[in-house]
Amino acid sequence: MRQKTRRKISSILMALMLMLCLPTTAYAAISPHGVEDAFNPEWSESAGSYADSFGWNTDNIMSFQWTDEDGDSYERQTGWQQDFYENNVLTTMQYLGINDGGIGGVGGTGGSGGNIVAVALGELGKEDSLEVPPGSNKCKYNDWYWGEGSAQEWCAAFVCWCANECGYLGSIIPKTASCSTMFDLLTNDYGYSYYPVLSTTPFGGSSYTPVPGDLMFFSETGDLSLYKPFEHIGIIVEVEENGWYTVEGNTTGGGQIPGGGVANNHFTSSTTQARVRNGYVVHVEYPGLVGSDNIEQAYNFLTGVMEFNSAAACGILANMNAESTGLVPDQEEIGGGGGYGICQWTDTRRDDLVEWCENNGYDYTTLEGQLWFFRYEISAITPGLVSTLKSIPNTAEGAYDAAVAFCKQYEIPKDTETAAVIRGQSAKSDFWPTYGNREPET
DSSP states (O other): OOHHHHHHHHHHHHHHHHHHOOOSSTTOOOOSOOOTTOOOSSHHHHHHHHHHHHTOOHHHHTOSEEEOTTSOEEEOTTOOOHHHHHHHHHHHHHHHTSSSOOOSSSOSOOSSOHHHHHHHHHTTTOGGGBOSSTTSOOOHHHHHHTOTTOOOOOHHHHHHHHHHHHTOBTTTBOOOSOHHHHHHIIIIISOOEEEEGGGBGGGTOSSBOOOTTOEEEEOSSOOTTSSSOOOEEEEEEEEETTEEEEEEEEEOTTTTSTTOEEEEEEEETTOOOHHHHTOEEEEOOOTTSSSSHHHHHHHHIIIIISOOOHHHHHHHHHHHHHHSTTOOTTOBOTTSSOOBTTTTBOTHHHHHHHHHHHHTTOOTTSHHHHHHHHHHHHHHHOHHHHHHHHTSOSSHHHHHHHHHHHIIIIIOOSSHHHHHHHHHHHIIIIIHHHHTTOOOOO
């Protein structure tokens, strides 16, 4: 490649990186470029806007080599570039809080830990989330926990800080700056379930699929008989088929923050670090998932009016809750996309919701109206699914199977296979313990 060509490519790439780079503080200047519809759930929905605004040739972005109008030949030395642009957009969305950390493709914060996940994600990229001076352990989280000027290790203090912001400290998550003490309190005093990392489904096991809001404990040995078996902790914020993302305090983030701070880390089944592979995941049970008025009303409707057994109802509720945490009937889709309500009906299905409710005397913005429409729609568009759900065994495994079937045949979210596993586990672990032995109300 000619020297002129190398210089030209380097200039182009540097300009693009500067334009898309994450701000260093919350008050960084905004680029004068206006990108209409810049933040959409799918990269493909934003690519054209970025191309128009910055003059990108998207054909070249997706090519390894090409020739320009002057006849100069170019060769992409680093391979496909779409991931680079997409990751910049997603990171910026996360930084701005436009979506709740949907890095791994499932979307949303999911599970019942949405509040603490949102708080943790909100600390990424903040100037006051860093150690000052770098490498000193001095930070606002230690100031809050120990008092101003403290320089203790602070990964557990960060988790406590996030829990305190949600009103969970003490009642849901204990206040302790020790990772090992926190694990002991969570699993013994609080009674939460825990699983070796290698036993989880993303790492090739079969015992548990983590959900956002769970806590990841890092251990070099995995030996729970040691006095202090754990050395680090993070909050799981997104789960994918072969791994998950965490937000952690007191970390360099694999070099993202050389001096220490809050960072977003990614671990997969191919991760070789001993402290990851020998670690544990604790499933934290947050309030508001089961027992809320809307979920109670929906459960009674599913079992009393629609005559599903408890297992089928748990599977449906796990999906509805994943679409709209707490079954909020007027929930607009986070990050855009047009979804609405407890099932996030989109496009013509959203129109059908409005029209059917108006024609049948219901307010489409209410839980009651949406439940009656759901009863109509599921029978109309997926009668086979209704039969499947009616035949589900009334067991914890039945709840899991019901959630998977409902996810794949009715909701069909992005990355359906991964979402189905997460929702199945939620039906089994979150909903079945509360509703599994309850008699239906009529």
